[in-house]
Amino acid sequence: MLRTHDLNVTQDVDSLFHPYTPLAQQRETGPLVIKRGDGIYVEDDQGKRYLEAMSGLWCTSLGFSEQRLMDAAAKQFQQLPYYQLFNGRSNEPSIELSHRLIEKTSHLGMAKAMFANSGSEANDQAVKMVWYYFNSIGKPAKKKLIARERGYHGVTVMSASLTGLAGNHMDFDLPIGDRVLRTACPSLHHYGRPGETEPAFVDRIVGELEALIAREGADTIAAFFAEPVQGAGGVIIPPPGYWDKVQAVLRKNDILLVADEVITGFGRTGQWFGCDTYNIRPDMMTVAKALSSSYLPISATLVSAKVYEGLTQGSTKNGVFSHGVTYAGHPVCAAVAIETLKIYEERDLVARTRALSPQFLRRLLAMEAHPMVHSTRGVGLIGALELVQDKATGKTFDPASGILARVQSAGLEVGLICRSLRDILAVCPPLIITEAQIDELFDKLAQSLDLAHADARKAGLMP
Numbered sequence: 001m002l003r004t005h006d007l008n009v010t011q012d013v014d015s016l017f018h019p020y021t022p023l024a025q026q027r028e029t030g031p032l033v034i035k036r037g038d039g040i041y042v043e044d045d046q047g048k049r050y051l052e053a054m055s056g057l058w059c060t061s062l063g064f065s066e067q068r069l070m071d072a073a074a075k076q077f078q079q080l081p082y083y084q085l086f087n088g089r090s091n092e093p094s095i096e097l098s099h100r101l102i103e104k105t106s107h108l109g110m111a112k113a114m115f116a117n118s119g120s121e122a123n124d125q126a127v128k129m130v131w132y133y134f135n136s137i138g139k140p141a142k143k144k145l146i147a148r149e150r151g152y153h154g155v156t157v158m159s160a161s162l163t164g165l166a167g168n169h170m171d172f173d174l175p176i177g178d179r180v181l182r183t184a185c186p187s188l189h190h191y192g193r194p195g196e197t198e199p200a201f202v203d204r205i206v207g208e209l210e211a212l213i214a215r216e217g218a219d220t221i222a223a224f225f226a227e228p229v230q231g232a233g234g235v236i237i238p239p240p241g242y243w244d245k246v247q248a249v250l251r252k253n254d255i256l257l258v259a260d261e262v263i264t265g266f267g268r269t270g271q272w273f274g275c276d277t278y279n280i281r282p283d284m285m286t287v288a289k290a291l292s293s294s295y296l297p298i299s300a301t302l303v304s305a306k307v308y309e310g311l312t313q314g315s316t317k318n319g320v321f322s323h324g325v326t327y328a329g330h331p332v333c334a335a336v337a338i339e340t341l342k343i344y345e346e347r348d349l350v351a352r353t354r355a356l357s358p359q360f361l362r363r364l365l366a367m368e369a370h371p372m373v374h375s376t377r378g379v380g381l382i383g384a385l386e387l388v389q390d391k392a393t394g395k396t397f398d399p400a401s402g403i404l405a406r407v408q409s410a411g412l413e414v415g416l417i418c419r420s421l422r423d424i425l426a427v428c429p430p431l432i433i434t435e436a437q438i439d440e441l442f443d444k445l446a447q448s449l450d451l452a453h454a455d456a457r458k459a460g461l462m463p
Contacts, residue, residue, distance in 0.1 A: 002030040008045055009033065032412070037064020040430045040437055042417070053411075053418045053427045053441050058231055058263045058382075059289035062343060063430040069295045069336050069343075076335035085115070085329045094329030097338050101287070101300060104341075108275050110285060111305040115298060115329040119262035119288035120154025122299040123225065126258050126284055127158050128323055130223045133256075133307050136314030142222040144178075146212070146255070149185040150233030153225055153260055162225050165233060181216060183209050187236045189375060189386065198239045206245040218253035223283075228274025231263035234424040235384035237377045243278045256283040256307070262299070263382075266290040267344060267431055270354040270380035277379065283307055290431075293340050298333040349431045353381050359435055363442040364427070370449050371462065372407075381433070385425045389461055396423045403456050410451035416444040 003009045009030040018026055033045040040063050043049050055061060062069065076093060083091045098113040114129075116122050127145065134142040145162060147153065153162040160168045161175030164182055169175060184205035185191060192201050213221060224246070230236035250257050259282035264274030268290065271277045275285070284307060288299035303311070315321040327333070344350065357380050364376045364383040374388040387404065389397045397403045399422075408420050419426045429441060456462040 002028060006030075006045075039063045039065055040433050048415065050412065050415050050417045051429075051437065051441055051444060053416055053429050053445070055428050055430045056294060057289070058268075058428045059294035061266060061268070061290040061349075061431045062293040062295075062340065063432045066293065066295070066343070068339050069293060072335045072339035073296065073332050076332045080331050083331055084326065086324055091329065091331040091334070093331045093334035093338060097329070097334045097341075098300075100338065100341050101302060104272055105285060105302055108273065108285065109281055109283070109304045110302040112308045113300045113302050114324075115300050115334070116325055117297045117327050117330075117333075118154070118299050119260070119286060120156045120159045121325065122262070122286035122288055122301045123153045123159040123162065123258075123260060124156045125323060126225075126286055126301045127162070127223075129284070129301065129303065129307065129311060130256055130258070132314050132321075132323075133310040134222050136310045136317065139219070141220050142254075144181055144216060144221045146181045146183055146209070146221060146224045148183055148226055148230070150187070150190075150230055150236060151185070151225070151227060151260075152230065152232035153227075154262075181212060181221070183212055185230065185233065185236060186238045186242045187230075187234070188239060189377075190234075190236075199241065202239050202242050202245060206242070206249060209246065210249055213249070213253050213255070218255065221253065221255050223256040223258050224250055225258045225260060227260045227262075228264045228278050228280060229269065229379060229382065231382070231426075231428075232421060234421050235377060235382055235426050235428075237379055238278060243280050247281065258282060258284045258286065260286050262286055262288045263428075266341075267350040267353050268380050268382055268428070270350070270357050272350055291340065292333060292337040295340075296330075296333040296336045297327075298330065298337050353431055356433065356435065356438065357381060360438050363438060367442065367445065367449075370446065370453070372449050372453050372456070381431060382426075382428045384421075384427070387423050387425055389456070397456075397461070401456075401459065401461060403452055403459075403461065406452040406455050407448055410448040411444070413451065414444045414447045416441070416448060418445065418448070 012031045013027055034042045035045045036043050040052055041049050042052050042064055101113045102110055116125060147162040147164055149164045151164040153159045157176060161180050188198050188201045259275050259280055261273050265287045269277040283304050285302040292298050360381055361378050364378050367373050367385055368376055372387050374386040374391055374394055376385050389395050404420050407425060411418050
């Protein structure tokens, strides 16, 4: 119910345009106003405390009260609050951050970093770099891009076109043009055929990728964009052998691999990058979110020496590399990102994630005993539950029933914030979570499901 007596709520409803929100409904219900944070918890303007099981939007890896990041921002504001990187200018935080990022990714083949503000922008500029590269090296016909069903790469016109989720396209007139090709999502649960084994499934979808390339012509295809683990598409964990076989196909056909590490980067999977977890060797990488624990907006597109050399050739021909954004390498954002990387290293949060992951995955798996949970999956400290109306048949709830939305609202009642992705419930807690807090998370998740299950039974949707 809308709290019309509350100034925050009325001003929000009057003035604020909320992303990824039912707009008409927002006028009726109003916002949940978060006022402060403390570790992995946040508190609303009514004083209610919530365990933030999604790290905000898969991003606040160090929780909501890391003083060192606040101090790093304040110090840089005093020294140099802004400067740009155009025309060969630079600033010390951008220099140090780029150096640290390349140190962390050189074993994956990365050599240079270009900054932006969000994962969407990082992927958007990656597309421009891919096209520029092939034009520069004399292969201008290579323009098409392959992305996967359920893939998520952002919301700019180009990155949303790469995204393989219908909701990001409907009524936006997306995807644009004919340059984006779609290939299979590596989820046996969603796309496997009756009786199909996991190895057979992998062989089939990789074969479909090969057939797509042959049909379109490898000389017309520039790059393959993919997340090591598909996040917003439902926390899709790639089957064994999938990435090895996909990379072999791409190499054979001179197709660049762009690894979208916006969610999986900086420890989420139990390694520094999802590329480390799945032995991926990309030509380009995009990072954001946990790069600064999202305390300030910053992202980067990382490129290999081969790609950078091609871009340099084009720049020489054209006189300048005419791309960049005003806030690229913003010194305050870069200073916070530097401090974030230092904390990861000093506290060895990547190894800590590996150590906590068995408990996290064990509690996640135990949720399959619940009447509404068909199956679970996860890696590191990211996981998902498949919610169903009928476990025997796998029948899912009609969204109009309100039961899926009820799981989220029930979570708020018991002090838990998680995220519903159609029939999937995702969890992605801050990396600073403790063993006791993992138990708290899943205890509250079970309570949320129990409340939703009770409502489903009252509505006659479940026995």
